[in-house]
Amino acid sequence: KAGxxxxxxxxIKTRGQQVTLSCSPISGHRSVSWYQQTPGQGLQFLFEYFSxxxxxxxxxxxxxxxxxxxxxxxxxxxxxxxxGDSALYLCASSLEGQQxxxxxxxxxxGTRLLVL
Amino acid sequence: AQTVTQSQPEMSVQxxxxxxxxxxxxxxENNYYLFWYKQPPSRQMILVxxxxxxxQQNATENRFSVNFxxxxxxxxxxxxxxxxxDTAMYFCAYTTSGTYKYIFGTGTRLKVLA
Numbered sequence: 001k002a003g004x005x006x007x008x009x010x011x012i013k014t015r016g017q018q019v020t021l022s023c024s025p026i027s028g029h030r031s032v033s034w035y036q037q038t039p040g041q042g043l044q045f046l047f048e049y050f051s052x053x054x055x056x057x058x059x060x061x062x063x064x065x066x067x068x069x070x071x072x073x074x075x076x077x078x079x080x081x082x083x084g085d086s087a088l089y090l091c092a093s094s095l096e097g098q099q100x101x102x103x104x105x106x107x108x109x110g111t112r113l114l115v116l
Numbered sequence: 117a118q119t120v121t122q123s124q125p126e127m128s129v130q131x132x133x134x135x136x137x138x139x140x141x142x143x144x145e146n147n148y149y150l151f152w153y154k155q156p157p158s159r160q161m162i163l164v165x166x167x168x169x170x171x172q173q174n175a176t177e178n179r180f181s182v183n184f185x186x187x188x189x190x191x192x193x194x195x196x197x198x199x200x201x202d203t204a205m206y207f208c209a210y211t212t213s214g215t216y217k218y219i220f221g222t223g224t225r226l227k228v229l230a
Contacts, residue, residue, distance in 0.1 A: 003160070031216065042122075042222035043207060055216045090161065097216045105218070107153075107161035 001027060004093050004108035012114045018079040021111045025072050025093030032074040033097075033105070034066060037088040046089075049074055050097055078113075086115045118143045120210050122221035129198045130229050136183075137193045137224045139208030145169075148212045150184070152193045155223075156204040164206070167191065198228045 005024045013019050025032050034046040045058040049068035066076040072093075078085055088110045094103045119142045129135035141150070152164040167175045167184050174182050179199075183192045195202055208221040 033216070033218070035218075035220070040222070043209075043218075043220035045217050045219065048216040050216070058217070092161075098213070102166070104163050104166075109160050 004091055004106050006089075006091050006108040006111050008111060009109065010112050010114075012116065013081050014116050015081055015083060017081050018077065019081060019113060020075055020077045021089055021091075021113075023074045023076075023091030023093075023108060025074070025091075026106055029093035029095055029106070030072050031094045031097030031103075032068055032072065033092045033094075034074070034076050035090045035092070036060075037090055037110070038086075043090065046076065048097060055097070081115045083115050086113060088112050118145075118210060118212075118219050120208050120219050120221040122206075122208055122224050124224045125222070126225045126227070128227045128229055129195075131198055131200060133198055134194060134196045135198055135226065137195075137206050137208075137226065139191045139193070139221055141189050141191065141208070141210050141219075143189070143210065143212075145212050148210060150182075150191045151209040151211075151218075152180070152182070152191075153207045153209060153220075154202075154204045155207065156201075161207070165193065195226075200228050200230060202226065203228045 007022045031050045033048040035043040047057045052068045063079045068074045090110045091108045092105045094105045121140045148169045150167045155161045165177045179196045205223045211218045
């Protein structure tokens, strides 16, 4: 079974631009989460989607948005990029995001975004 | 607010020895889940071990075990017989059912020395 894939793997943008990152979950997984990873902050939760619905959102400004398609693929968008948005953006998928069923969250390799 | 704290930014251990990584968390919930994830250099994050808060028995997975102290809100990871392949960033994480949100610590960079 193919793992979680993220495209593109690397991206360089300039301040003020916008960017769209894509995540394809493991086949059959319907829950997709996004995280921002920076050296000083660790991983910070951005949002989680299930069946095209956002079920939770982290403390990020409205410039960060996401969506999920009917095939469970997800995209996140960052508008009006700032230097501080430079980070590794990780996507993770699981069956339904239900911990009581002992689900495992599988991570993708990430998209490394550099904002100049 | 729920928080996860890893107070050791970096650690090193000799191959074949044992090392313990610390994690504390803050929550008012009674039922929650704790995890240790491993992120090797330039490789994907993988789950090492998980612990359900309602289970008193400490979880173990081969050379990896946890010391879960619910009252102290402490969740440390013990790696026995350390191997070079254990060199990685280790993250402690927390979640509760129905929130669909994981809270991660800032990580501990572990280096296993030959």
